[in-house]
Amino acid sequence: MRNINYSNALAFSIIPIIAVSAPFAITGYRVDVLTNLLINIILVSSFRLITTTGGWSLAHIPMMGCGAYSSALLTSSLGVPFWLSLILSAAVAGLVGLIIGFPLARTKEFSFFVASFAAGEAIRLSWMRFKFPFGGHKGLTLPPPDLFENVSWLKFADFSEAVPYYFLTLIITGLCLFIMYRIDRSRLGNTWKAIESHEDLSKSVGINCTKYKVLALGCGSFFAGVAGVLLAHRLWAIEPYQFGFTTTLYLLVWVVFGGSHTFSGPIIGVVVLTFLAELLQPLAEWVPMIFGGIIILTLIFLPNGLESLPSKLKFHVGKSS
Amino acid sequence: MALLELYGLSKNFGKNQAVSDLDITVEKGQIRGLIGPNGSGKTTVFNLISGLLRPTSGKIIWQGRDITHLPPHKVARLGLARTFQLTAFFQDMTALENVIMCSHLQSGTTIWQQVWCNKKTKHKEIIIKNHALDLLDRMGIADIANERAGDLPHGHAAALGIANALAVEPQMILLDEPVGGMNPTETAETMARIKSLRDDGITVFLVEHDMKAVMTTCDVVTCINFGNKIAEGLPHEVCTHPEVMEAYLGGEVAECFL
Numbered sequence: 384m385r386n387i388n389y390s391n392a393l394a395f396s397i398i399p400i401i402a403v404s405a406p407f408a409i410t411g412y413r414v415d416v417l418t419n420l421l422i423n424i425i426l427v428s429s430f431r432l433i434t435t436t437g438g439w440s441l442a443h444i445p446m447m448g449c450g451a452y453s454s455a456l457l458t459s460s461l462g463v464p465f466w467l468s469l470i471l472s473a474a475v476a477g478l479v480g481l482i483i484g485f486p487l488a489r490t491k492e493f494s495f496f497v498a499s500f501a502a503g504e505a506i507r508l509s510w511m512r513f514k515f516p517f518g519g520h521k522g523l524t525l526p527p528p529d530l531f532e533n534v535s536w537l538k539f540a541d542f543s544e545a546v547p548y549y550f551l552t553l554i555i556t557g558l559c560l561f562i563m564y565r566i567d568r569s570r571l572g573n574t575w576k577a578i579e580s581h582e583d584l585s586k587s588v589g590i591n592c593t594k595y596k597v598l599a600l601g602c603g604s605f606f607a608g609v610a611g612v613l614l615a616h617r618l619w620a621i622e623p624y625q626f627g628f629t630t631t632l633y634l635l636v637w638v639v640f641g642g643s644h645t646f647s648g649p650i651i652g653v654v655v656l657t658f659l660a661e662l663l664q665p666l667a668e669w670v671p672m673i674f675g676g677i678i679i680l681t682l683i684f685l686p687n688g689l690e691s692l693p694s695k696l697k698f699h700v701g702k703s704s
Numbered sequence: 705m706a707l708l709e710l711y712g713l714s715k716n717f718g719k720n721q722a723v724s725d726l727d728i729t730v731e732k733g734q735i736r737g738l739i740g741p742n743g744s745g746k747t748t749v750f751n752l753i754s755g756l757l758r759p760t761s762g763k764i765i766w767q768g769r770d771i772t773h774l775p776p777h778k779v780a781r782l783g784l785a786r787t788f789q790l791t792a793f794f795q796d797m798t799a800l801e802n803v804i805m806c807s808h809l810q811s812g813t814t815i816w817q818q819v820w821c822n823k824k825t826k827h828k829e830i831i832i833k834n835h836a837l838d839l840l841d842r843m844g845i846a847d848i849a850n851e852r853a854g855d856l857p858h859g860h861a862a863a864l865g866i867a868n869a870l871a872v873e874p875q876m877i878l879l880d881e882p883v884g885g886m887n888p889t890e891t892a893e894t895m896a897r898i899k900s901l902r903d904d905g906i907t908v909f910l911v912e913h914d915m916k917a918v919m920t921t922c923d924v925v926t927c928i929n930f931g932n933k934i935a936e937g938l939p940h941e942v943c944t945h946p947e948v949m950e951a952y953l954g955g956e957v958a959e960c961f962l
Binding site: 570571580 | 756788801808
């Protein structure tokens with residue numbers, strides 16, 4: 384049975400073309416906005432991996448911070464090359480995710496919310512509290528990424544520039560999305576969805592729910608760590624306040640707006656809202672308020688997010704004709 | 705041979721004693737019924753056996769092994785499956801996906817293999833899919849394999865629940881109100897399916913309100929009220945037992961003589 388979905392095929396052919404040509408069509412800080420968007424795409428997709436088990440972890444942004452801080456320490460203090468640091472830092476974030484996952488997996492719904500928030504804040508406050516090695520309130524500085532330090536012929540691009548860094552981010556984002564998509568479609572991803580749908584039934588057919596929930600937190604945190612590393616190496620400096628609750632709120636807004644039932648939902652959410660924020664640049668001070676309004680309207684009229692719009696429209700068209 | 709033995713099983717919810725000092729022995733190859741009025745603790749007994757609840761005291765022995773404190777996923781691994789009242793399926797998946805998901809223990813792939821998804825994994829998933837189709841066919845619902853489980857009519861949904869439990873490849877299956885809310889035709893169909901399970905060598909332990917269904921299907925029936933066992937024996941013995949009649953206030957008991 385071969386079933387080609389034309390709209391999907393169109394999306395898969397057009398999006399890469401736009402993504403590759405975009406940085407040449409725009410200038411200056413806007414390239415950085417796009418880089419940031421890619422990082423946020425990894426962030427929301429990794430967040431969705433966790434939400435498929437039913438828990439909306441408020442510790443996700445601190446997990447991203449774990450990646451950023453690890454990479455800062457590894458590259459600037461220990462001189463680890465960027466590639467290795469990317470993998471190691473993501474692994475550190477994943478490990479921290481697994482560790483906080485053990486207590487968190489035993490909580491549900493509201494208590495999961497509160498417990499994950501507390502766990503995230505505890506991690507963030509420890510960065511503020513310990514001047515060594517985390518630099519306290521001032522945070523840490525780190526060098527722009529050097530792909531392979533001593534190999535001169537590989538220095539084909541200067542990654543402290545915006546455009547080369549955009550392409551580096553693009554490649555890593557593509558890779559991360561591919562892996563996350565595979566996970567989502569695998570038996571593992573389906574098991575997570577089953578746990579969300581009917582936990583008691585999952586348990587009684589032999590699924591170790593605690594193990595799978597912890598694994599989801601670990602997996603999501605790993606990719607959040609990747610996003611953190613990419614963010615840190617673009618900003619060259621990180622501080623605890625970047626990973627505070629405001630950022631978490633933006634993450635929630637993106638996911639609620641886009642919807643979390645499909646893989647593309649949160650990505651659509653973050654893309655649309657980022658472009659909206661760019662369009663509303665003259666009204667920058669009003670953006671949080673506008674976002675607040677958008678969230679209220681979304682929850683009233685599209686409780687399943689933007690992703691449910693096509694099926695809803697189809698339903699209405701079908702009814703009227 | 706005794707497959708499942710409960711000794712002095714008790715469960716308290718605060719001051720409320722849901723199950724008290726219950727002894728039940730289920731023999732291999734039986735269809736065993738557990739009846740009792742509303743709120744008599746029948747479902748609690750199932751939740752205790754399957755490990756979703758921990759008993760306050762007492763012992764649960766499965767094939768000579770103490771499973772009193774095992775978590776539910778380990779109980780399932782030993783070959784003891786169960787269904788749930790009303791929704792024993794994953795609503796947003798299709799019927800086929802449901803059974804495939806419930807074949808978790810038979811998947812035979814590690815998490816890495818699942819994500820990597822090489823030829824071997826794909827091959828194993830195909831075997832599981834075919835097995836799942838067989839199970840749906842056995843339950844007589846192969847034609848609705850690709851429909852969303854949440855949209856199925858009640859009779860099909862109940863059959864799907866049993867198919868889900870069978871995917872665990874159990875030796876014994878606990879059915880929680882298999883014919884609850886069904887019309888007489890659906891009830892008769894479901895009861896025929898349950899009998900065919902026993903003929904395939906699966907021991908059945910069921911909780912049911914519908915006295916007529918219980919009386920015509922079960923080999924041995926236990927009646928409990930307020931968590932206490934009040935009668936046990938052959939169906940017609942139990943339904944003529946004075947305490948059972950009292951518990952049910954006559955109404956349904958009279959019906960079972962029809």
